[in-house]
Amino acid sequence: MADLRTNFAGIRSPNPFWLASAPPSNSGAQVHRAFEAGWGGAVWKTIGAPVLNVSNRYGAWHFGGQKMLAINNVELISDRPLEVNLREIAEVKRAWPDRAVIVSAMVESKPEVWHDIVKKIQDTGADGIELNYGCPHGMSERGMGSAVGQVPEYCEQITGWVMQVAKIPVIVKLTPNISNIVMPARAAVAAGADALSLINTINSIIGVDLDSFEIVPNIGGKGGHGGYAGPAVKPVALNMLSALGTDAVVAESKLPISGMGGISCWSDAAEFLLLGASSLQVCTAVMHYGFRIIEDLCDGLSNWMDEKGFKRISDVVGHSVHRVSDFKNFDLSFKAIARIDQQKCIRCNLCYVACNDTAHQCIDLVAKDGSIVPPGSYDVRSNGREEAVHTRPSVLVREEDCVGCRLCFNVCPVDSCIRMVEEPSGRPSVTWDEITQKQPEVTEDWEKMKAYREKMGIHIH
Amino acid sequence: MNEKATGLAGQEALPEAFPPLTRHEALVESTRCLMCYDAPCTHACPTHIDIPKFIKKISTGNLKGSARTILESNLLGATCARVCPVQELCEGACVLGAEHKPIAIGRLQRYAMDYVYGKGLDIFLTAKTTGKKIGVVGAGPAGLSCAGELAKKGHDVTLFEKRDLAGGLSTFGIIGLREPVGISLAEVEMIRRLGVRIETQREIGKDLALAELQAKFDAIFLSLGLGATPNLGIPGEEQVIDGLEYIEQSKLNGHNLKIGRNVVVIGAGNTAIDCATIAKRCGAEDVTMLYRRTAGEMTAYPHEYDFIKKEGVRFEFLAQPVRILTEKGSVEAVECVRMSLGPKDASGRPAPRPVEGSHFVIAADQVVKAIGQEKASLAARLNLKTLKGYIDVNEDFQTSLPGVYAGGDCIRARGAASTVMAVQDGKLAARAIHERLVGNG
Numbered sequence: 001m002a003d004l005r006t007n008f009a010g011i012r013s014p015n016p017f018w019l020a021s022a023p024p025s026n027s028g029a030q031v032h033r034a035f036e037a038g039w040g041g042a043v044w045k046t047i048g049a050p051v052l053n054v055s056n057r058y059g060a061w062h063f064g065g066q067k068m069l070a071i072n073n074v075e076l077i078s079d080r081p082l083e084v085n086l087r088e089i090a091e092v093k094r095a096w097p098d099r100a101v102i103v104s105a106m107v108e109s110k111p112e113v114w115h116d117i118v119k120k121i122q123d124t125g126a127d128g129i130e131l132n133y134g135c136p137h138g139m140s141e142r143g144m145g146s147a148v149g150q151v152p153e154y155c156e157q158i159t160g161w162v163m164q165v166a167k168i169p170v171i172v173k174l175t176p177n178i179s180n181i182v183m184p185a186r187a188a189v190a191a192g193a194d195a196l197s198l199i200n201t202i203n204s205i206i207g208v209d210l211d212s213f214e215i216v217p218n219i220g221g222k223g224g225h226g227g228y229a230g231p232a233v234k235p236v237a238l239n240m241l242s243a244l245g246t247d248a249v250v251a252e253s254k255l256p257i258s259g260m261g262g263i264s265c266w267s268d269a270a271e272f273l274l275l276g277a278s279s280l281q282v283c284t285a286v287m288h289y290g291f292r293i294i295e296d297l298c299d300g301l302s303n304w305m306d307e308k309g310f311k312r313i314s315d316v317v318g319h320s321v322h323r324v325s326d327f328k329n330f331d332l333s334f335k336a337i338a339r340i341d342q343q344k345c346i347r348c349n350l351c352y353v354a355c356n357d358t359a360h361q362c363i364d365l366v367a368k369d370g371s372i373v374p375p376g377s378y379d380v381r382s383n384g385r386e387e388a389v390h391t392r393p394s395v396l397v398r399e400e401d402c403v404g405c406r407l408c409f410n411v412c413p414v415d416s417c418i419r420m421v422e423e424p425s426g427r428p429s430v431t432w433d434e435i436t437q438k439q440p441e442v443t444e445d446w447e448k449m450k451a452y453r454e455k456m457g458i459h460i461h
Numbered sequence: 462m463n464e465k466a467t468g469l470a471g472q473e474a475l476p477e478a479f480p481p482l483t484r485h486e487a488l489v490e491s492t493r494c495l496m497c498y499d500a501p502c503t504h505a506c507p508t509h510i511d512i513p514k515f516i517k518k519i520s521t522g523n524l525k526g527s528a529r530t531i532l533e534s535n536l537l538g539a540t541c542a543r544v545c546p547v548q549e550l551c552e553g554a555c556v557l558g559a560e561h562k563p564i565a566i567g568r569l570q571r572y573a574m575d576y577v578y579g580k581g582l583d584i585f586l587t588a589k590t591t592g593k594k595i596g597v598v599g600a601g602p603a604g605l606s607c608a609g610e611l612a613k614k615g616h617d618v619t620l621f622e623k624r625d626l627a628g629g630l631s632t633f634g635i636i637g638l639r640e641p642v643g644i645s646l647a648e649v650e651m652i653r654r655l656g657v658r659i660e661t662q663r664e665i666g667k668d669l670a671l672a673e674l675q676a677k678f679d680a681i682f683l684s685l686g687l688g689a690t691p692n693l694g695i696p697g698e699e700q701v702i703d704g705l706e707y708i709e710q711s712k713l714n715g716h717n718l719k720i721g722r723n724v725v726v727i728g729a730g731n732t733a734i735d736c737a738t739i740a741k742r743c744g745a746e747d748v749t750m751l752y753r754r755t756a757g758e759m760t761a762y763p764h765e766y767d768f769i770k771k772e773g774v775r776f777e778f779l780a781q782p783v784r785i786l787t788e789k790g791s792v793e794a795v796e797c798v799r800m801s802l803g804p805k806d807a808s809g810r811p812a813p814r815p816v817e818g819s820h821f822v823i824a825a826d827q828v829v830k831a832i833g834q835e836k837a838s839l840a841a842r843l844n845l846k847t848l849k850g851y852i853d854v855n856e857d858f859q860t861s862l863p864g865v866y867a868g869g870d871c872i873r874a875r876g877a878a879s880t881v882m883a884v885q886d887g888k889l890a891a892r893a894i895h896e897r898l899v900g901n902g
Contacts, residue, residue: 065489347497348495348500350496353498376498378504383885385550388504
């Protein structure tokens with residue numbers, strides 16, 4: 001059994017899974033039940049400025065019969081009275097000393113107001129504070145949330161105010177609604193924050209009702225952008241997480257990062273850990289299935305760690321960061337080609353149509369007699385299971401023409417039927433950066449490029 | 462669907478077995494389809510419906526478009542969705558069938574068809590009239606398909622039917638468990654709305670002469686089906702009920718259907734299985750199927766055989782009836798002789814031969830025969846060239862008489878007779894007729 005215990009900027013929890021600051025952590029009763037189910041920690045739903053909420057708060061994106069691949073919301077921060085939240089936070093922390101209780105906060109951008117809320121949170125006995133610089137709707141219209149997160153200077157200034165009075169670890173939560181996530185992260189580092197977390201939700205409109213023409217969700221005839229989260233945002237989150245890990249300033253600071261954005265199962269969690277997160281926050285998956293999913297999150301992660309020989313969470317954290325790079329550093333001589341396992345192939349021809357219509361036309365339909373046939377090449381009078389199955393051509397990759405784009409691999413519905421096989425290209429390893437330095441003319445002139453390709457034996461299809 | 466409109470609701474002894482798919486079921490099942498390219502299900506379908514396309518349209522909620530995709534290839538899509546032996550055709554060829562469950566193509570097709578019929582949507586508009594007149598004889602699946610396809614092209618089509626209702630076996634001969642009468646009649650009405658004039662109770666060779674049709678029409682399509690069930694040629698034969706009539710009673714006159722206590726069904730084809738199903742489900746205590754060969758030679762589809770075994774029907778293989786035993790005019794038993802299998806006969810199957818002195822008796826108060834249908838005797842009388850007793854046609858479905866075409870069971874010298882094959886015949890013949898009359902396009 002791998003050791004899942006986590007120490008995040010001094011905040012300890014029995015496992016790295018925390019409820020993200022969101023509806024699941026809206027009340028003491030909910031957090032209490034989450035801890036009973038086994039959650040390692042909870043970031044309390046943001047407390048702070050007074051608000052009122054609307055109804056029809058959540059929209060969702062469903063695809064292919066799968067519900068809620070993403071959710072979007074226009075719910076604001078906690079609308080429960082501040083004292084009630086503070087009292088319940090204190091109660092929960094007293095009842096669960098081994099769990100991480102972090103309180104998310106967002107108030108008006110004035111130093112005294114921030115000082116006040118930080119002190120109130122500290123009085124509850126909470127383990128940490130998360131500064132919500134991310135909420136993209138409603139609060140941002142009042143100069144809070146992402147209105148702060150999108151301006152690195154504000155980010156630094158407010159974090160600085162907080163650090164003046166903070167006695168417990170402070171986590172700065174970043175908004176993804178920005179062109180370069182690194183800038184507000186550096187601002188937080190500069191202001192002396194103890195940790196970072198990302199991503200908050202993404203600006204989105206989930207859809208339009210095709211009968212009423214209303215925006216989804218409809219709020220009295222109107223609708224607007226809300227925060228987008230759930231499985232569909234995971235790749236965006238992973239990219240932003242890796243951007244922090246590969247930035248010299250942020251990496252140098254060694255601030256721990258709490259990762260979130262579409263974590264639905266243990267394998268998602270493992271990917272966040274590998275790219276540098278050292279605690280993990282979950283919301284949408286819990287909103288879909290309830291607190292009980294914590295069991296598989298821990299169990300699956302632990303089994304995977306055992307299988308891979310990782311003894312503790314810190315062994316996994318950042319294990320793949322050194323592999324994140326830029327295009328200019330990729331080996332242009334690396335070669336992979338697609339190979340189809342004819343025994344596993346069910347002949348759905350999805351690889352064929354994907355390659356033929358949209359990629360590099362290097363998959364053929366091959367009849368029993370070895371001849372290449374066009375699709376639909378059966379007689380109109382031919383029918384029946386036997387004829388359809390037994391005269392169906394095979395799909396075969398013309399390897400000399402395969403550029404290794406990997407589209408067929410992605411569309412194939414059968415596990416390990418198409419493999420991307422590494423083949424020696426016969427060329428020495430070289431990157432675009434190296435070519436730019438040694439032979440800049442090749443990168444500037446098509447004729448020179450042509451000569452270079454001919455010399456290197458690079459054939460373009 | 463439409464049973465109320467036909468006034469036949471409640472007449473059927475057996476309701477349709479499968480409930481329609483719910484919206485959610487249809488969404489989940491249609492999404493499970495991989496959308497194969499140049500799909501094997503489409504190849505396996507005799508009418509080559511673009512199955513991935515119609516299924517994709519169900520998944521996107523474009524049900525009208527889905528129905529159009531089906532009907533473009535097969536005008537009788539609602540019937541075929543129910544009666545096709547999908548295990549032998551589309552679903553049998555599904556790439557998911559090898560290791561998973563094939564997509565429920567038949568039931569998805571029914572879902573799309575039920576939508577347009579339920580909403581009363583007509584998919585096709587008739588084209589500009591061509592002024593060409595075509596006579597179609599026989600309003601079974603082949604005739605309806607041919608007539609409908611020709612009407613879509615703007616031809617003036619008259620469809621003659623000897624019975625009082627059109628639809629052929631779909632109306633009279635498909636057990637209600639699989640297809641209610643209302644479905645068949647709704648399709649007939651759709652064909653009528655395409656502009657086809659349907660004249661019932663008109664029979665060729667009786668009140669309709671081929672020469673008369675030839676004079677009146679620019680082309681003729683014969684979809685005569687098959688003839689009566691042949692005689693067993695045994696004493697007491699007059700007490701034996703014709704299987705097709707048995708099914709017809711169960712469909713159109715279910716209230717008056719008489720079911721015996723101990724029913725013997727002679728034959729082991731799909732119709733025989735339907736008869737046994739009716740008997741068993743409508744109250745017979747004991748149902749026995751008599752077959753002179755063994756399970757290995759049965760003409761019923763394997764899935765039909767599996768089905769009837771689960772219904773609790775007994776099989777008496779290698780048994781041939783030799784006499785119906787009656788007392789005071791009512792059936793008491795069937796006397797049989799045990800058979801043994803000898804060398805192969807003309808059908809390629811081992812020829813059954815009676816075993817001497819092996820007579821035995823099975824108690825029965827109702828005997829039904831379903832031993833196939835005779836070939837249409839009309840072919841010879843109409844002076845048409847025949848092949849193994851069936852009407853002989855060329856690649857274009859044209860008979861030995863120029864301008865006279867034929868399709869459906871009456872030409873099925875090769876391959877299994879089925880509704881979907883008949884629909885394809887009608888469609889291809891319509892194409893050939895259209896080309897002959899107005900050229901391609």
